[in-house]
Amino acid sequence: MPTVDEYFKSITARLASVLGSEGGAAAARIIFEDVAGYDRKFIFMNGSRTMTDFMVDRIDGAVKQVEAGEPVQYAVGKARFLGMDFTVNSSVLIPRPETEGLVDIITSAYAGKNDLRVLDIGTGSGCIAISLARALPFSRVTAFDISDKALETAKENAKAAGVAVDFRECDILKAAPVAGAYDIIVSNPPYVCRSEAADMDQRVLSYEPSTALFVPDDDPLIFYKAIARYARKSLAAGGGLFFEINSRFPEEMRRLLEDEGFTDVDVTRDFKGNYRFATARQPE
Secondary structure, three states: OOEHHHHHHHHHHHHHHHHHHHHHHHHHHHHHHHHHOOOHHHHHHOOOOEOOHHHHHHHHHHHHHHHOOOOHHHHHOEEEEOOEEEEOOOOOOOOOHHHHHHHHHHHHHOOOOOOOEEEEEOOOOOHHHHHHHHHOOOOEEEEEEOOHHHHHHHHHHHHHHOOOEEEEEOOOOOOOOOOOOEEEEEEOOOOEEHHHHHHOOHHHHHHOOHHHOEEOOOOOOHHHHHHHHHHHHHEEEEEEEEEEOOOOOHHHHHHHHHHOOOEEEEEEEOOOOOEEEEEEEOOO
16 A cells, blocks of 8 residues: 555646646645545655555545546535635535635624624525624524525534524525614625636536526626615614625626615725625615
């Protein structure tokens, strides 16, 4: 059997052939750590140790899934978000680093405040709702999703994180608002136009849930319109509305929120320099 170091190098080379050198190295580290528990320090300190048949088989199984086109996060069954591991599968989107910025905006805006009522619309894996439940002291967090399978995954993640989130199956396009029910409403809804699919990674198109990704080309802001109307009636006075957005439509988002009557409307960029977040406030 190969040593840990030999096997890590061979797996990195295999994955580099399908993901490129940088992607292959990153995927190899993820698989070794999440499947085998071998992080960088372990590999460095134990490189000469002989791999067991059992561990080789486990790692090889995940590698074959990636070689077949599956995203590495689905192959290992988890994704990292704000330092936490979240269970992921084909019923939920893989959390992206850009979305961490949305959580950071909210936690910075409400630093030092307690007992906040929070709603996450389109929660998916629950990464936003759970992160906010951990970061905002004594918050009461509710999370909507239209998919019962996504909600099952989100509940599993909340249990693992040790936080309480009220998960509810809900279609926001049909939801009835509840006057003054929330201090914060946040959403990372579907926002990718169907026409953008041609430029997307096939791993995303083949494995991630299309209902959580795509919107019609002729109505790309369909969910933002519905959520803004819902928030306009459901946010308490001075409450905050926070979105992740399609970088193609920053000015359209600004106009939408202003037309709905929100104040302090702002559209900001992510760490890559793309327009990614829209924020607004319910009038006092």
